[in-house]
Amino acid sequence: MTDSKTPGDKTLSVNPPKTLSLKRPVEQSTVRQSFSHGRTKQVVVEVKRRVPGHEVKEPVPPRPPQPAPAQSAPRPAPQAPAPQRPAGSMLLRTLSDEEKDARQRALAEARSSEAEARRAAEEEARQRAQAAERERQEREAAQARQRQEEERRRHEDEQKRRAETVVRQRDEQVARPASPPPAQQPRESAPSPDQAPAPQPTQYFGRPAPSGPREFTPRPPMRDTGARPPRLDSRPPRSDAPRAPRMDASAPAEPAVARPVRQAPSANTTRNRSDDVDVKAAFRRPGLGAGPGRGPAPAAPKTPKVSNERPRGRLTLSTATGSEDERTRSVASFRRRVQRMTGHRASDAQKERVMREVIIPETITIQELANRMTERGVDVIRLLMKQGAMHKITDVIDADTAQLIAEEMGHTVKRVAESDVEEGLFDTPDTDEALEARPAVVTIMGHVDHGKTSLLDAIRKTKVVTGEAGGITQHIGAYQVTTPLGSQVTFIDTPGHAAFTAMRARGAKVTDIVVLVVAADDGVMPQTAEAIHHAKAAGVPLIVAINKVDKADANPDRVRAELLQYEIQVETLGGETLEVEVSAKTGHNLDKLLEAIALQAEVLDLKANPDRAAEGTVIEAKLDRGRGPVATVLVQRGTLRTGDIIVAGAEWGRVRALIADTGAQVKEAPPSMPVEVLGFNGTPEAGDRVAVVESEARAREVTEYRERQRRDRLAARGAASGAGRSLADMMRDLKEGAGRKEFPLVVKGDVQGSVEAIVGALEKVGNDEVRARVLSSGVGAITESDVTLAQASGAVVVGFNVRAHKEAREAAERAGVEIRYYNIIYNLMDDVKDAMSGLLAPTLRETMLGNATILEIFNVSKVGKIAGCRVTDGTIERGANVRLIRDNVVVHEGKLAQLKRFKDDAKEVVAGQECGMSFENYQDMRPGDVIECYRVEEIKRTL
Incomplete structure (x- = not known):
């Protein structure tokens, strides 16, 4: 447009005009490329013709691409059109510094990218050249191996032909005396001597043919050929196969036939093995010997061997339709053939065995063992078969067998057990430099209603005892108290009821000091003695607190004397056990008790390492409807923090919150601090040890192992109860259990310790006739599943400090299931005993009434026999036994049907009077028989 409108304008513009060029003519053609394994490919080749008159210039290196202005620098604002310049003038725009820098950077990047591309191209070309060189070397090696193979085959064929010739001539010499006369020769005899022989060919198997018959030098016989058996392949030739002419004794030697050059078989020609066999059979037939007196006849020449066999290879479209020359054996095919011939001996010999350290658990599969040894599974099975054991690759073997197999194969073995997953969880030793002082853990123990909780309330200045049902402690509690001296002491309060033995045992295990509370007006009781035994079993020091000294009937000396029966000698009597007379009601000597605890803790020198993973023990566990599983944990070592992953028994979780005994949330719990832990995925068992692990995977591994151990223990317990018992024992148990009655129960409690105590107490209730059977026990409120289980079993649902859900109550009303609520363990046990007593059969007691003697028997119509009797002793009552x-x-034993005095019915007849009596369902009465009259009374039995 510009040129047409302003033809005289010579002004240069910023954008140069498009360069005009002439494209070179291009011709296309196809070329077939050949590859190994008979593969071909057609490619299109473009041929560019050079235009005459154009000279070939030196290649100019490509200019680096100019970056777009939008990428290098911001686009300048549009400017006003340039003013018209006179002809011959030039308008050039000066580049700014930023544009120059951008262009310099673009040029530098282009040069670096070009250099990198050049290096990559050179590296790729070098790799292609190396690959081509390797292919050429492999191809030459394959061709050399093929030539060697062909030469070897040719040499074998030549030796075979020579051997056949020698054998045939030897057979002719042996069979010459037995040859038939000339008159009996077949019609297909050799030509007469006067006939001219055929012209000799110029080639004989690739070399000049002999001019006459060859001389034969017999070799010493290798074996007896007199009785040579017929050859398997010496059958008559086929009609379409070339026949070998038979020779006569007078026939001259036939001319040698030139062997034709082997040609490549056609793709459409099929391989015929029968023709080859027939040709071989025709050549292997022994020729007829010459007549007597003649010399050895020359061997008959072989007919050319025509073989349609093709070399084996991969069948493709190109090989099926093409008419190429004979293909050679590929390198891979030759390698496979060598491996088949050698049986992988060469590769096994060159393979270097790697000896490994094999980790073997308690049980392992054969496949896993082979993988860990990097051996073949069949080799492992072979070794097991040598030991007389037949296994499959998926069978499981024990650690001893696996160790023998691994050591037999030269590997080293490291035995590990399944319990190793718990290794390092607990009791890791600490250095003395990391230990710091920690508060003492004190457990309050003693008999029920001796003032344990009241004493702890007086120390803590709280009123926990007022919240306990019935005024007795039924839960284990943990509190941390600051003494007037400024030190901290952790107290653990245990119940004193006989059913809470397990709670007291747990409290004694986790404590440092035991404070034995004994009432001065009551003395040493059974649970007091039990607490003494627990303290001795735990090996912890004991402090005796004689409580209730403010009462009028208090006698502390009686308590000291009774303690001597259990080998407890207090300081007042010259012993080593500390004892303090206190009063929880008045607060008498509470400061002395705290001083005694501090003194004993100082002697023990209690220390722990707070800068490590926490370890502790579950004091109590419960299931809260709003917060989920809650466990009261006493931290013994380390510091427990929010967010830690903890394991307790078969349960694990991540700490969501830590709540102190005061109800406040804390971020961490140092040693000797009791806290409530939220975050468990299930309710742990009371007494389980708690540990912090590094990951969730480790926590799952430990809990799964513990769950398996728990199932195995339950299975073993069930198997042990039925193992080793004879059939007579089982029948006796069945007979005894047939008459035993069971009282089924479903127990739900608020905390794990209470449920454990209730179940343990119920198992002890009962006798040989009736017993309590706890179908299910758990922590938490009563649910619909509990009601369903009770309905199916006819059980009673017992709730201890828990209530039923609304749905559970409605389901119980519909099903008629009884739900009983208790908050005092005494009442629960008494009601269960009363209910079980109702299942007991009552006791029958006989009371003798009197005796009578039969004087005469009267037959009364429609009534039967009536016995006339005289009462000799006591009284006879109507309806008695x-x-x-x-x-x-x-x-006979029965009941008295009628009692008459004369004609009237009598209620009773006293001694010395006569009466008439008749029995129920019995008529065989005789004079002189004696009748005893008695009454049966039922007495109710109780447990």
Whole structure:
């Protein structure tokens, strides 16, 4: 447009015009490329013709691409059109510094990218050249191996032909005396001597043919050929196969036939093995010997061997349709053939065995063992078969067998057990430099209603005892108290009821000091003695607190004397056990008790390492409807923090919150501090040890192992109860259990310790006739599943300090299931005993009334026999039980049907009077029989 409108304008513009060029003519053609394994490919080749008159210039290196202005620098604002310049003038725009820098950077980047591309191209070309060189070397090696193979085959064929010729001539010499006369020769005899022989060919198997018959030098016979058996392949030739001419004794030697050059078989020609066999059979037939007196006849020449066999290879479209030359054996095919011939001996010999350290658990599969040794599974099975054990690769073997196999194969073995997953969880030793002082853990123990909780309330200045049902402690509690001296002491309060033995045992295990509370007005009781035994078993020091000294009937000396029976000698009596007379009601000597605790803690020198993973023990566990599983944990070592992953028994979780005994949330719990832990995925068992692990995977591994151990223990317990018992024992148990009655129960409690105590107490209730059977026990409120289980089993649901959900109550009303609530363990046990007592059979007691003697028997129509009797002793009552005694032998027991005095019915007849009596369903009465009259009373039994 510009040129047409302003033809005289010579002004240069910033954007140069498009360069005009002439494209060179291009011709296309196809070329077929050949590859190994008979593969071909057609490619299109473009041929560019050079235009005459154009000279070939030196290649100019490509200019680096100019970056777009939008990428290098901001686009300048549009300017006003340039003013018209006179002809011949030039308008150039000066580049700014930023544009120059951008262009310099673009040029530098282009040069670096070009250099990098050049290096990559050179590296790629070098790799292609190396690959081509390797292919050429492999191809030359394959061709050399093929030539060697062909030469070897040719040499074998030549030796075979020579051997056949020698054998045939030897057979002709042996068979010459037995040859038939000339008259009996077949019609297909050799030509007469006067006939001119055929012209000799110029080639004989690749070399000049002999001019006459060859001389044969016999070799010493290798074996007896007199009785040579017929050859398997010496059958008559086929009609379409070339026949070998038979020779006569007078026939001259036939001319040698030139062997034709082997040609490549056609793709459409099929391989015919029968023709090859026939040709071989025709050449292997022994020729007829010459007549007597003649010399050895020359061997008959072989007919050319025509073989349609093709070399084996991969069948492709190109090989099926093409007419190429004979293909050679590939390198891979030759390698496979060598491996088949050698049986992988060469590769096994060159393979270097790697000896490994094999980790073997308690049980392992054969496949896993082979993988860990990097051996073949069949080799492992072979070694097991040598030991007389037949296994599959998926079978499981024990650690001893696996160790023998691994050591037999030369590997080293490291035995590990399944319990190793718990290794390092607990009791890791600490250095003395890391230990710091920690508060003492004191457990309050003693008999029920001796003032344990009241004493702890007086120390803490709280009123926990007022919140306990029935005024007795039924839960284990943990508190941390600051003494007037400024030191901290952790107290653990245990119940004193006989059912809470396990709680007291747990409290004694986790404590440092035991404070034995004994009431001065009551003395040493059974649970007091039990607490002494727990303290001795735990090996912890004991402090005796004689409580209730403010009462009028208090006698502390009696308590000291009774403690001597249990080998407890207090300081007042010259012993080493500290004892303090206190009063929880008045607060008497509470400061002395705290001083005694501080003194004993100082002697023990209690220390722990707070800068490590926390370890502790579950004091109590419960299931809260709003917060989920809650466990009261006493931290013994380390510091427990929010967010730690903890494991307790078969449960694990991440700490979501830590709540102190005061109800406040804390971020961490140092040693000797009791806290409530939220975050468990299930309710742990009371007494389980708690440990912090590094990851969730480790926590799952430990809990799964512990769950398996728990199932195995339950299975072993069930198997042990039925193992080793004879059939007679099982029948006796079945007979005894048939008459035993069971009282089924479903127990739900607020905390794990209470449920454990209730179940343990119920198992001890009962006798040989009736027993309590706890179908299910758990922590938490009563649910619909509990009601369903009770309905199916006819059980009673017992709730201890828990209530049923609304749905559970409605389901219980519909199903008629009884739900009983308790908050005092005494009442629960008493009600269960009363209910079980109702299942007991009552005791029958006989009371003798009197005796009578039969004087005469009367037959009354429509009534039967009536016995006329005289009462000799006591009283006879109507409807009482009677026995009929004849000759001092009881012949009948039953009830008295009628009792008459004269014609009237009598209620009773006293001694010395006569009466008439009849029995129910019995008529065989005789004069002289004695009748005993007695009454049966039922007495209710109790447990």
